[in-house]
Amino acid sequence: MLHVVINAFLLALGLILPLGAQNVFVFNQGALQPRYVRALPITITASxxxxxxxxxxxxxxxxxxxxxxxxxxxxxxxxxxxxxxxxRVIWRSKPAAANGGQAEGLGARRQIALTASLSLLNPHAIMDAVGVIGTSALRYDGWDKLAFALTSIAVSWLWFHGLALAGRIAGKADPSGRFLVALNKSSALLMWGTAIYLALSLFE
Incomplete structure (x- = not known):
């Protein structure tokens, strides 16, 4: 069963590491929230x-x-x-230092709604889960399949909580707010670029 766990760990980590809309949102909100605990609705919902x-x-x-x-x-x-x-939401969000000391982190309800939508309406995430994790799991049965699923899930939980914490650390280390403003703009452009790419895929 150890080889199943190792395979699931490496596979899940490889899928979740690349910069994408979901990761960007979790990191940004971790940076924008005044305390790490305020980002927990996002990390738990994403997980x-x-x-x-x-x-x-x-x-x-x-x-x-x-x-x-x-x-x-x-x-x-x-x-x-x-x-x-x-x-649009990310483009307009501002860190505390660029907003008169008041962070524009989202409230808990909006955090949960946006995170759930960004996770469950993300075609790349769904297709990666189905095409890669789902396909890889076909080789296993019984307890091995369960171990594969649980390991993949554990990687996800650890990753999102760690990502929000990294965002919080980056936010505290950037008193001017310039890095986070630039990150927000870059993140928004990434999301719009992904949207264009997905739209073009409909015509293939």
């Missing part, structure tokens, strides 16, 4: 959403859904619209 996606991928339910063309097209279309909206 729970990933737990759901991984569970569905491992046990094959989402693979069936993505095999239906209109569901895939609808998912990508909604994802494009949401990424455009999230890009």
């Amino acid at each position: 729970v959403c990933d737990t759901l996606l991984i569970s569905l991928a491992v046990f094959g339910v989402s693979a069936i859904a993505l095999g239906i063309a209109w569901i895939k097209i609808s998912l990508i279309s909604v994802g494009v619209l949401f990424l455009l909206y999230m890009g």
Whole structure:
């Protein structure tokens, strides 16, 4: 079973490491919140959403859904619209130092809603979960499959909580707020670029 755990750990880490809309949002809000505990609604929501996606991928339910063309097209279309909206939110958000000492971190309810939407309406996250984690899990049965799923889920939880903490540290180390302002602008451009890429994929 050890080789199953190692395989799941490396696979999940490889998928979650690249800079994407979900990671950017978690990091930014970790930096913008006045205290790390205020970012917990984001990290917990992102982790729970990933737990759901991984569970569905491992046990094959989402693979069936993505095999239906209109569901895939609808998912990508909604994802494009949401990424455009999230890009606007991130572009306009400001760190405390650039906003008269008042951080523009989101409230708990909005944190949860936006994080859940960004996680569950993210076509890349869903397709990675189904195409990579779900496919890799097909080689395992019984307890090995369960160990594979639990390891992948654990990586997700540790990653998001660590990412928000890294954002908080970066926020405290940047009293001028210039780095975070630049990061917000870059993050927004990344989200808009992803939205354009996904929109173009609909015409392939």
